[in-house]
Amino acid sequence: MKLLTGNDLVSGAVTWWTGNGWSIHVEDAADVGEHGEAILHAEEGARRVNAPYIIDALPTENGPRPAHIKDRIRALGPTVRTDLTLKPADPTAGDWII
Amino acid sequence: MYKYDNYDQAMVDARVAEFRDQINRRIAGEMTEDQFKPLRLMNGLYLQLHAYMLRVAIPYGTLDSRQMRMLAHIARKYDRDYGHFTTRQNIQYNWIKLEDCADILEELATVEMHAIQTSGNCIRNISSDQYAGAAADEVTDPRPWAELLRQWSTFHPEFSYLPRKFKIAVIASYEDRAAMRLHDIGLELVRKDGELGARVFVGGGMGRTPMIAPEINPFVKADDLLSYLEACLRVYNRYGRRDNMYKARIKILIHEIGADEYRRQVAEEFTHVKTLGIDPPLAELERISAFFAPPAYDAANVEPDRNDPDFALWLDQNVKPHKQAGYAIVNISLKPIGGIPGDATSAQIDVMADLAEKYSFDELRVTHAQNIVLPHVAKRDLYAVWQALRDAELADANLDLISDIIACPGLDYCSLANARSIPVAQKIATRFADMDRQRDLGELKLKISGCINACGHHHAGHIGILGVDKKGVENYQLTFGGSGAEDVSIGKIIGPGFDEDGVVDAVEKATEVYKALRKGDERFVDTYRRVGLEPFKEAIYG
Numbered sequence: 001m002k003l004l005t006g007n008d009l010v011s012g013a014v015t016w017w018t019g020n021g022w023s024i025h026v027e028d029a030a031d032v033g034e035h036g037e038a039i040l041h042a043e044e045g046a047r048r049v050n051a052p053y054i055i056d057a058l059p060t061e062n063g064p065r066p067a068h069i070k071d072r073i074r075a076l077g078p079t080v081r082t083d084l085t086l087k088p089a090d091p092t093a094g095d096w097i098i
Numbered sequence: 099m100y101k102y103d104n105y106d107q108a109m110v111d112a113r114v115a116e117f118r119d120q121i122n123r124r125i126a127g128e129m130t131e132d133q134f135k136p137l138r139l140m141n142g143l144y145l146q147l148h149a150y151m152l153r154v155a156i157p158y159g160t161l162d163s164r165q166m167r168m169l170a171h172i173a174r175k176y177d178r179d180y181g182h183f184t185t186r187q188n189i190q191y192n193w194i195k196l197e198d199c200a201d202i203l204e205e206l207a208t209v210e211m212h213a214i215q216t217s218g219n220c221i222r223n224i225s226s227d228q229y230a231g232a233a234a235d236e237v238t239d240p241r242p243w244a245e246l247l248r249q250w251s252t253f254h255p256e257f258s259y260l261p262r263k264f265k266i267a268v269i270a271s272y273e274d275r276a277a278m279r280l281h282d283i284g285l286e287l288v289r290k291d292g293e294l295g296a297r298v299f300v301g302g303g304m305g306r307t308p309m310i311a312p313e314i315n316p317f318v319k320a321d322d323l324l325s326y327l328e329a330c331l332r333v334y335n336r337y338g339r340r341d342n343m344y345k346a347r348i349k350i351l352i353h354e355i356g357a358d359e360y361r362r363q364v365a366e367e368f369t370h371v372k373t374l375g376i377d378p379p380l381a382e383l384e385r386i387s388a389f390f391a392p393p394a395y396d397a398a399n400v401e402p403d404r405n406d407p408d409f410a411l412w413l414d415q416n417v418k419p420h421k422q423a424g425y426a427i428v429n430i431s432l433k434p435i436g437g438i439p440g441d442a443t444s445a446q447i448d449v450m451a452d453l454a455e456k457y458s459f460d461e462l463r464v465t466h467a468q469n470i471v472l473p474h475v476a477k478r479d480l481y482a483v484w485q486a487l488r489d490a491e492l493a494d495a496n497l498d499l500i501s502d503i504i505a506c507p508g509l510d511y512c513s514l515a516n517a518r519s520i521p522v523a524q525k526i527a528t529r530f531a532d533m534d535r536q537r538d539l540g541e542l543k544l545k546i547s548g549c550i551n552a553c554g555h556h557h558a559g560h561i562g563i564l565g566v567d568k569k570g571v572e573n574y575q576l577t578f579g580g581s582g583a584e585d586v587s588i589g590k591i592i593g594p595g596f597d598e599d600g601v602v603d604a605v606e607k608a609t610e611v612y613k614a615l616r617k618g619d620e621r622f623v624d625t626y627r628r629v630g631l632e633p634f635k636e637a638i639y640g
């Protein structure tokens with residue numbers, strides 16, 4: 001599957017295209033299939049996202065898992081500061097990255 | 099400490115106002131990211147993995163307690179309660195919101211700080227010796243010259259769009275604590291027949307093509323220094339490879355045309371530049387130098403009581419001789435075992451500011467090794483300083499030991515990185531946590547970069563580690579034999595790479611080989627240079 005991701009213009013937070021908007025949670029990301037480039041250009045033009053790009057991901061029962069470690073780190077947060085990730089209460093959340 | 103005059107302050111204030119307007123236009127949708135990106139980079143604002151990152155300049159690594167407290171305040175109010183001190187003696191904040199950036203810069207400007215020259219293809223923040231003004235072996239204080247270079251380079255109209263970024267270091271001691279020859283220009287201030295001048299090295303650097311700067315001029319008189327540097331930059335600006343960013347640094351130009359030809363062109367340009375009156379009048383030099391006058395030393399030369407063994411250990415490892423009897427240089431390690439190299443919480447930053455104000459004539463330094471220095475501490479106060487540092491978890495006695503690791507932010511934060519650096523540093527430091535073991539190994543400079551851009555200085559590590567992306571999996575190459583000091587050298591790759599745990603094991607095996615083969619007081623790097631790579635390869639790869 002293909003995901004569209006970028007950073008929020010104002011906050012800089014990592015965001016994922018959900019099909020009708022943006023979410024900071026990769027679990028909400030939608031498969032953009034062959035439409036990624038078109039959505040990317042439209043959203044970039046609307047100034048809603050910064051530096052968007054399309055990535056490969058694998059569907060899992062817990063939602064999409066980006067294919068590359070870099071995007072998995074983007075999705076959760078730094079592996080060395082679990083308190084600063086999106087799941088600070090889950091000490092095993094980082095296992096999903098590696 | 100240099101204090102801004104009205105011109106300095108006006109320039110910084112104007113830049114803040116200009117950038118505030120640019121940010122507002124970007125948020126309002128009046129500018130695209132392509133239009134905005136070069137503007138934000140000129141103000142130190144990057145877009146990293148998780149958020150915007152703001153890199154704040156600390157010119158030649160020198161700051162006072164008021165500025166240090168402001169750094170803590172920024173971390174607390176606008177970021178996530180910590181900052182990351184970098185290998186260019188700056189500080190980075192990793193979680194900045196675009197909408198806050200102008201306010202942050204406005205607050206920084208109130209204490210004579212900014213984020214200018216921390217990005218872009220300009221002359222970057224000038225770096226220097228963290229012991230400047232305190233080192234017994236310096237021929238002069240390099241800071242007035244570093245400040246002069248800062249003033250010369252800031253907003254220099256001819257050098258704001260160089261082929262590539264440009265880094266200058268200035269030192270004034272034979273002992274090189276600033277990796278001087280791994281800069282685009284390295285200056286070593288020297289005296290010749292009593293006259294002050296500089297050895298000028300040009301064309302060094304790390305990155306994907308590491309090079310040691312050759313000496314371009316053995317002695318440029320201090321009166322000619324700015325003109326000579328202007329000539330150095332002009333030749334580069336004219337002929338640097340703007341067609342290929344990977345070949346655009348001055349080191350490539352000098353490598354391609356040769357040091358002799360570069361030297362000839364600089365000399366030719368210098369004869370022209372010297373007529374332009376760039377070098378400052380003596381009165382201006384004296385004005386700047388006055389800001390760096392020695393503090394009012396008044397302490398008796400009293401040796402501290404060494405009865406507390408932990409304090410004694412810290413004294414032996416982290417406290418260095420001062421040129422003034424009765425005083426010492428205190429190194430504060432930002433490398434706790436298992437911690438993140440270079441990170442400090444806002445509370446810790448405040449503690450260091452308080453200690454500087456109370457015990458170090460209000461001065462602090464940031465080192466390129468990502469530590470902090472209190473440059474002028476009376477020996478009578480060392481125990482009190484140590485106790486306060488210990489209470490703030492800042493008293494690790496590991497300066498220059500294997501756990502005093504330089505590490506870039508790596509793939510945990512950096513959008514350019516290929517692999518994580520910090521977890522490797524944490525695992526190595528933890529493996530060697532035993533202080534007796536570390537001290538037995540002696541000086542061992544281990545440096546880790548998460549990509550070929552080498553922000554973690556791995557080329558200059560006695561042991562260097564480079565993280566690479568091997569088909570989507572982190573992999574780590576080992577290099578041995580590098581040094582950023584006066585025995586400067588570039589490390590060599592020892593063989594195939596390792597996974598994260600494998601590289602920690604390989605480092606441990608290398609230390610065992612060193613212990614078995616060392617002679618006398620040899621450091622790891624000395625033994626490696628004497629015996630060569632083979633014994634290490636045999637132990638590591640079998």
